[in-house]
Amino acid sequence: MSNSAPVGVFDSGIGGLTVAQEVIRQLPHESVIYFGDTARVPYGPKSPDTVRRYSREIASFLNEQGVKSIVIACNTATAHALTALRQEMDMPIIGVVEPGARAAVAASKRGHIGVIGTAGTIKSGAYERAIRALEPDIMITVRACPLLVPLVEEGWTEHEATRLVAKEYLQPMIDAEIDTLVLGCTHYPLLKALIADVLGPDVRLIDSAEETAAETARTLATANLAAESDADPTYRFIASDDPLQFLQLGQRFLGGTMEGVEIRTLG
Amino acid sequence: MSNSAPVGVFDSGIGGLTVAQEVIRQLPHESVIYFGDTARVPYGPKSPDTVRRYSREIASFLNEQGVKSIVIACNTATAHALTALRQEMDMPIIGVVEPGARAAVAASKRGHIGVIGTAGTIKSGAYERAIRALEPDIMITVRACPLLVPLVEEGWTEHEATRLVAKEYLQPMIDAEIDTLVLGCTHYPLLKALIADVLGPDVRLIDSAEETAAETARTLATANLAAESDADPTYRFIASDDPLQFLQLGQRFLGGTMEGVEIRTLG
Numbered sequence: 247m248s249n250s251a252p253v254g255v256f257d258s259g260i261g262g263l264t265v266a267q268e269v270i271r272q273l274p275h276e277s278v279i280y281f282g283d284t285a286r287v288p289y290g291p292k293s294p295d296t297v298r299r300y301s302r303e304i305a306s307f308l309n310e311q312g313v314k315s316i317v318i319a320c321n322t323a324t325a326h327a328l329t330a331l332r333q334e335m336d337m338p339i340i341g342v343v344e345p346g347a348r349a350a351v352a353a354s355k356r357g358h359i360g361v362i363g364t365a366g367t368i369k370s371g372a373y374e375r376a377i378r379a380l381e382p383d384i385m386i387t388v389r390a391c392p393l394l395v396p397l398v399e400e401g402w403t404e405h406e407a408t409r410l411v412a413k414e415y416l417q418p419m420i421d422a423e424i425d426t427l428v429l430g431c432t433h434y435p436l437l438k439a440l441i442a443d444v445l446g447p448d449v450r451l452i453d454s455a456e457e458t459a460a461e462t463a464r465t466l467a468t469a470n471l472a473a474e475s476d477a478d479p480t481y482r483f484i485a486s487d488d489p490l491q492f493l494q495l496g497q498r499f500l501g502g503t504m505e506g507v508e509i510r511t512l513g
Numbered sequence: 514m515s516n517s518a519p520v521g522v523f524d525s526g527i528g529g530l531t532v533a534q535e536v537i538r539q540l541p542h543e544s545v546i547y548f549g550d551t552a553r554v555p556y557g558p559k560s561p562d563t564v565r566r567y568s569r570e571i572a573s574f575l576n577e578q579g580v581k582s583i584v585i586a587c588n589t590a591t592a593h594a595l596t597a598l599r600q601e602m603d604m605p606i607i608g609v610v611e612p613g614a615r616a617a618v619a620a621s622k623r624g625h626i627g628v629i630g631t632a633g634t635i636k637s638g639a640y641e642r643a644i645r646a647l648e649p650d651i652m653i654t655v656r657a658c659p660l661l662v663p664l665v666e667e668g669w670t671e672h673e674a675t676r677l678v679a680k681e682y683l684q685p686m687i688d689a690e691i692d693t694l695v696l697g698c699t700h701y702p703l704l705k706a707l708i709a710d711v712l713g714p715d716v717r718l719i720d721s722a723e724e725t726a727a728e729t730a731r732t733l734a735t736a737n738l739a740a741e742s743d744a745d746p747t748y749r750f751i752a753s754d755d756p757l758q759f760l761q762l763g764q765r766f767l768g769g770t771m772e773g774v775e776i777r778t779l780g
Contacts, residue, residue, distance in 0.1 A: 284559070285553070285559060285563045286552070286553050291666070291758075292551070292552060292754050292755070293754050293755035293758065295755075296552045296753075296754045296755070299778075392663060392666070392667050393660075393663055393664065393667055393669075393674075395663075396659060396660055396662075396663040397660065399558070399659070400659050400660055402660075405681075406677060407660075407674050407677040407678045407681065410673060410674040410677060411674045414672075414674065486563075487559050487560050487563045488559070488560035488562075488563070491558075491560065511566075513780040
């Protein structure tokens with residue numbers, strides 16, 4: 247495995263770009279290949295078996311592209327496929343759940359963490375397991391929020407309807423007096439301002455993108471796989487459906503750094 | 514082709530059950546095989562090429578199961594794949610767009626029809642073409658409503674947030690004084706009461722399920738493919754993802770008649 251090989255980052259669609267952006271920012275010498283499975287998005291409502299099958303297909307495709315490590319930049323895919331990919335792939339695999347859990351435990355002041363995510367992520371119990379592995383006695387309140395992803399994709403990040411939906415989902419968290427909320431889906435950072443407004447100033451919001459990028463840096467260093475500090479990175483973005491749509495929606499997540507998108511059908 | 518062969522009905526997921534239900538009600542002697550592509554749902558935001566590829570895979574699977582005719586019980590799949598499937602398959606193919614357009618033209622009193630649907634259906638222009646083929650001078654106002662499907666799947670058919678979303682989408686239709694609205698997505702009939710309330714009593718709502726079932730009856734009769742009047746029908750429901758979830762969500766659409774769901778992976 248060469249140090250100059252790219253890092254593979256994948257997601258069910260465009261949400262994982264929030265993680266890719268942090269990887270690019272924190273590891274400026276690493277090349278990145280991003281794969282968004284836009285032909286089969288979303289993963290959130292789908293079964294563990296199906297999400298695992300899709301994740302394996304993508305990991306195997308990224309392996310063919312010569313990546314040295316894979317970041318699963320999707321909470322649902324991490325919840326259902328991290329263990330399997332770690333067993334099956336011969337390279338470091340980084341998920342978003344453990345870094346998010348670690349950041350939440352570090353941030354929590356009164357020991358009550360809330361977690362929101364897709365139906366699949368919440369049902370899997372992955373965050374509860376990861377948080378309790380660090381801090382067995384902490385209180386955890388979880389809630390699946392299936393409507394937040396479509397609202398972000400519609401661009402209604404400040405719409406009154408979105409506020410109403412967020413209030414409905416978050417009221418039990420407010421009532422339960424959580425002190426920290428894990429944004430357990432890579433789409434949610436785009437709703438950070440609105441969620442902060444609904445929850446009030448006393449609740450810390452945890453967006454796992456930053457922590458995941460830091461974890462990627464540590465993992466590559468430990469495995470002696472980090473790029474040389476004079477390396478000139480390249481970025482490739484690949485989607486399984488219409489590249490143009492990915493490019494347009496992707497700008498909302500990544501800002502301006504995406505020059506082109508390739509298409510690749512899987513399955 | 515045998516008259517006792519089943520009719521194939523397919524959709525991206527569970528929405529097409531509103532059509533299957535009408536087929537079963539209006540054609541009580543016809544056997545039905547329903548396929549819901551729950552592993553790749555939704556089709557609405559996806560590209561024409563991808564939706565066509567998925568539709569071909571499903572049609573070919575239904576053909577292997579021995580169906581005598583196929584009903585595309587999904588507006589997006591009809592918009593992108595009806596023409597291709599009619600060319601490629603050696604059996605009658607019925608879509609939901611033409612029947613809906615016909616019902617709308619018949620119902621419209623002042624000649625101004627509104628159409629709501631997924632991004633894919635609206636972008637395709639399929640309803641405009643079908644309506645103008647019947648009545649070239651009619652006024653048509655269209656609008657993509659991507660959030661309505663997730664709201665129905667969340668079960669929020671009477672929620673205040675859904676009302677707010679529907680108002681935002683439909684206000685231009687109200688301002689434009691449409692007299693008829695085509696519910697151009699098989700999920701929308703579950704929002705009929707709320708949409709009627711938002712639009713007021715003067716706007717006729719067109720749900721293409723009834724018309725599509727009637728069209729299926731005419732097509733089978735014309736092709737000499739109708740089941741014998743003493744035939745004992747059988748019903749099979751197949752999903753590409755978790756059958757249990759399909760069964761649970763399916764009850765909301767079909768009432769109680771679904772006994773079991775099989776699973777079949779495509780692609």
